[in-house]
Amino acid sequence: MEKIRFNAIGMGVVAFLISILFFSLAVFFSMNPAKFLVDSKSYFTWVIFILFSLIALDVSFVQITGGIKMRESNLEYKDKSIWAKMAFANQYLNIASFFVGLAVIFTLFYFSSKALLKQVVFSFNIYFLILILICVIYSVVRIPIRNVISRLSKKTIPSYTLEKDGIIINLNMKNLTDLSKKYIVKIGFKEIDEIKVLSMVEAQAFMKYKVGPDVDLVIKQTKDLYNYTKGKISRPRVYAVVPDVIGKKSIFIQGKDLFYLIAVANEDISDLVKAFNDFKKKKSK
Numbered sequence: 001m002e003k004i005r006f007n008a009i010g011m012g013v014v015a016f017l018i019s020i021l022f023f024s025l026a027v028f029f030s031m032n033p034a035k036f037l038v039d040s041k042s043y044f045t046w047v048i049f050i051l052f053s054l055i056a057l058d059v060s061f062v063q064i065t066g067g068i069k070m071r072e073s074n075l076e077y078k079d080k081s082i083w084a085k086m087a088f089a090n091q092y093l094n095i096a097s098f099f100v101g102l103a104v105i106f107t108l109f110y111f112s113s114k115a116l117l118k119q120v121v122f123s124f125n126i127y128f129l130i131l132i133l134i135c136v137i138y139s140v141v142r143i144p145i146r147n148v149i150s151r152l153s154k155k156t157i158p159s160y161t162l163e164k165d166g167i168i169i170n171l172n173m174k175n176l177t178d179l180s181k182k183y184i185v186k187i188g189f190k191e192i193d194e195i196k197v198l199s200m201v202e203a204q205a206f207m208k209y210k211v212g213p214d215v216d217l218v219i220k221q222t223k224d225l226y227n228y229t230k231g232k233i234s235r236p237r238v239y240a241v242v243p244d245v246i247g248k249k250s251i252f253i254q255g256k257d258l259f260y261l262i263a264v265a266n267e268d269i270s271d272l273v274k275a276f277n278d279f280k281k282k283k284s285k
Contacts, residue, residue: 003091004075004209008067008201010098015060017105023053025112030127037127050131054138062246066201074202077210087212094209150247154265157248162275165189167253169262171239175229183228185235187253187260189279196252197269203243203250203261211240217259 026049029036037043077084160169166188175181198206211217217238224236243250243263251269253260266272 003095004205005067005070007091007094007098007209008070008205009064010095012060012063012065012067014098014101014105015056015063017102017109019053019056019060021053021105021109021112022049022056024109026050026053026131027128028113030125030131033125033127046127047134050134051138054135054142058142063201066199069199070202070205074196074198075206075210077206079211081214081216083212083214083216084210085212087209090212091209146246153248157265158262159265160251160272162271165279166191167272167275169260171262172265173229185239187235187255187258189276190283191255191258192253192276193256194252194254195273195276197273198250198252198261200243200246200248200250200263203252203263206252207240207242207261220259 026046029042029046029049037046156172158169158172160167162168163186166186169185169187171183171185173183175183217240221236221238221240224233224238227233228236237257238259240259240261241263242261248263248265249269250261250263251272
């Protein structure tokens with residue numbers, strides 16, 4: 001568990017350092033515009049560096065806090081296949097990659113700053129004020145923009161509703177030949193062995209470091225999705241999509257021949273967990 005947490009936090013640290021590197025370059029450019037900001041292309045590059053550094057900073061905080069808050073129970077996976085063993089080995093590979101990444105970033109920072117400092121004549125000018133203004137504007141609009149993206153994502157990611165003894169999932173897949181067509185999956189609680197609610201960072205870590213590159217799951221999902229969209233089967237046995245929507249929870253549903261991991265638009269998922277636990281309690285009596 002600690003290796004997985006280290007990897008998740010390490011990714012955030014790398015994103016943070018990349019943010020600092022690009023922001024430092026943007027500051028260098030703004031402090032000596034006569035050398036670095038000479039045409040429209042250089043202006044565009046300068047603005048991109050600023051925005052990229054700010055977005056990378058946001059991503060780093062999400063990744064670091066997500067890694068710190070990881071729950072060990074959410075990363076448990078009973079499968080002991082060769083793919084799960086490969087995923088376990090991937091933990092060590094990523095730790096090595098983290099230190100390599102650190103070395104590359106610090107090397108780039110050292111040589112770029114050494115080269116630029118020889119040329120820069122620091123001056124407080126309009127470009128530096130613009131840089132500060134961009135940072136202020138970004139800090140003001142970042143939350144509203146994230147909220148808008150979150151609302152828009154509800155139209156593109158799956159959602160669920162509960163029925164008496166199960167769950168109905170709208171996969172929200174699009175059929176280009178029939179945009180009105182909906183892909184609905186029904187799963188009874190009696191078919192489910194386990195339901196978990198995962199954060200985005202937990203879901204990503206679970207797939208990468210616990211499930212791994214499971215070819216069997218990939219084959220099942222590919223085959224079943226094809227047959228499902230053709231109407232040959234009632235639902236796919238496997239539907240796993242690594243979530244990338246910040247702020248959205250994911251649900252993991254596993255049964256005897258069932259594997260679902262999806263980010264959902266539902267804000268509160270406690271009703272699903274409660275309904276499943278209540279069902280299991282009734283059956284155990």
